[in-house]
Amino acid sequence: MGTINYNHIKKLILGLFFVFAFSSLIAQEHQEETIKVEEFNITEMIMHHIGDSHNFHILDWNGHPLSISLPIILWTDNGLVTFMSNEFHHDEKGTVVVEKGNQRFTLFHGKIYYANDTKNSNGEYITLDYENHPKNLKVIDLSITKNVFSMFLSIIVLIILFLAAARSYKKSNNNMPSGIAKFIEPIIIFIRDEVAIPNIGEHKYRKYMPFLLTIFFFIWLNNIFGLIPFFPFSSNLSGNIGFTFTLALLTFIITTVVAKKNYWKHIFWMPGLPVPMKIFLAPIEFIGMFVKPIALMIRLFANITAGHVIVLSLISLIFILKTVWISPASVIFTVFISVIEILVVAIQAYIFTMLSALYFGQALEEEH
Amino acid sequence: MDLVTPDIGLIFWTTLSFLILLFILGKFAWKPILNSVNDRETSILKALKEAENAREEMKNLTANNERILKDARIEREAMIKEARDIKVKMISDAKEEAKITADAIISQAQEAIKNEKKSAMADLKSQMASLSIEIAEKVVKEELSNKDKQLKLVEDMLNDSTLN
Numbered sequence: 001m002g003t004i005n006y007n008h009i010k011k012l013i014l015g016l017f018f019v020f021a022f023s024s025l026i027a028q029e030h031q032e033e034t035i036k037v038e039e040f041n042i043t044e045m046i047m048h049h050i051g052d053s054h055n056f057h058i059l060d061w062n063g064h065p066l067s068i069s070l071p072i073i074l075w076t077d078n079g080l081v082t083f084m085s086n087e088f089h090h091d092e093k094g095t096v097v098v099e100k101g102n103q104r105f106t107l108f109h110g111k112i113y114y115a116n117d118t119k120n121s122n123g124e125y126i127t128l129d130y131e132n133h134p135k136n137l138k139v140i141d142l143s144i145t146k147n148v149f150s151m152f153l154s155i156i157v158l159i160i161l162f163l164a165a166a167r168s169y170k171k172s173n174n175n176m177p178s179g180i181a182k183f184i185e186p187i188i189i190f191i192r193d194e195v196a197i198p199n200i201g202e203h204k205y206r207k208y209m210p211f212l213l214t215i216f217f218f219i220w221l222n223n224i225f226g227l228i229p230f231f232p233f234s235s236n237l238s239g240n241i242g243f244t245f246t247l248a249l250l251t252f253i254i255t256t257v258v259a260k261k262n263y264w265k266h267i268f269w270m271p272g273l274p275v276p277m278k279i280f281l282a283p284i285e286f287i288g289m290f291v292k293p294i295a296l297m298i299r300l301f302a303n304i305t306a307g308h309v310i311v312l313s314l315i316s317l318i319f320i321l322k323t324v325w326i327s328p329a330s331v332i333f334t335v336f337i338s339v340i341e342i343l344v345v346a347i348q349a350y351i352f353t354m355l356s357a358l359y360f361g362q363a364l365e366e367e368h
Numbered sequence: 369m370d371l372v373t374p375d376i377g378l379i380f381w382t383t384l385s386f387l388i389l390l391f392i393l394g395k396f397a398w399k400p401i402l403n404s405v406n407d408r409e410t411s412i413l414k415a416l417k418e419a420e421n422a423r424e425e426m427k428n429l430t431a432n433n434e435r436i437l438k439d440a441r442i443e444r445e446a447m448i449k450e451a452r453d454i455k456v457k458m459i460s461d462a463k464e465e466a467k468i469t470a471d472a473i474i475s476q477a478q479e480a481i482k483n484e485k486k487s488a489m490a491d492l493k494s495q496m497a498s499l500s501i502e503i504a505e506k507v508v509k510e511e512l513s514n515k516d517k518q519l520k521l522v523e524d525m526l527n528d529s530t531l532n
Contacts, residue, residue: 047370047371050371051370051371052375052378073377109370110370140376140377141375141376141377142376142377142380142381143377144381145375145377145378147378148377148378148381151381151382151385152385155385155388155389158389158393159389159392159393159397162393162396162397162398162401163396163397165397165401166396166397166400166401169400169401169404170400170404174408174411175404175405175407175408175411176408177404181401184401185401185405188401188402188405189405192402192405206402209398209402210390210393210394210398210399211390213393213398214386214389214390214393214394214398215386218386218389240375240378241371241372241373241374242374242375242376242377242378242379242382243378243382245374245379246378246379246382246383246386247382247386250383250386301372305371
């Protein structure tokens, strides 16, 4: 019965989609004759939304952006330089220069560069090469960007949640969970019984539990924050390659540091094979050592970013087709994708944790 | 290209934040939570085992009780049987004894009666003898005082003797 119902719903949604799409096409023909619409660059809009930013844009009010200014911290040739991002006046095209000490900085497409002394013909204090990439020197930028802000927020939430959970155990005299711990405990038990113990082993898993639990909840919460489309959430932190790179790097470091003799043997001198095969496999296994964390990094980055791109693209349909008639389809599909995303963000956090545990387990495996 | 180029700033802050988070949660959240969960699990396992033991003990106890009850029943039956036997024996003994005593009394009484009878008979005989002699004396005295009567007596006696 369930599958039949599901098929009905699917047909209904598809039907609605075609009706809206078709009607919008007709509507578009009419509109193009009368109204001139400002050119809308969808790629730039999506890239801007999934990328990082030096100020937290909340909304536009009467054509003026309403945003929160975030601190900019620069490690320059003359030491640390700090100022607030509103000194750039929301400019991202390198036309505003901020002078601190005897150094001049300008913000060009989300990156901070040392500014030129004079502006070029476009009013930019930036020298561009023939591919439109700036030739100016980049500053080492340790700013509290939108993503960093979001990460701090998630850390505060995590600490409050889990310390409250831990307190609830201390309060009860028979180790029974209460309040938030009731919700968290099954997840912790799941990580322990389904992720840590089967992959790492009954005797060694304890040491890795804090890392696995922290990484799972850290990724999960940041994924969820990314799905919430308004301030102070909405940043695409877990879909940022820098973030996933760091977490994958930590998994790689732990795997390499704790690895037993057996692990190295399986990489450089695979047991139980003829010598030519051993020599043939060694470089492959050696590359595999790095490919595993890289896959970890790309998987999380790509999945979360893709989710954001899909949602943004569906909303952009309204602007691409230049009609409000498509909006019901956009909204329905956005809701549909968002529901799937809720599942995906949990699964991605789980997969990251699961694979980390698997790599630790491989590294710790004893000779048998 | 921007999308897949990691930012040094974000890497720096992520590393720092994650390590701090790992430290704080590891020390103040995961450790107490996992310890509590473990403690609870061990205590539940212990309680289950204890319950199992208690059940086993209960079973043993019941079996024991039944055995004791059975033993007691057997003992009671034996005691009752013994008591019945004793009773029967006592009664028969008593009967025997009573019979012996009665017999002895009866025989004694018979002996005494016999003796009494004997002495009574002897006494009676002696008394009758003396009485008979007295009577005979008197009669003889009377009869012999008159001639006619003497004759008549002799005649009567003769008659009697012929009749016999």
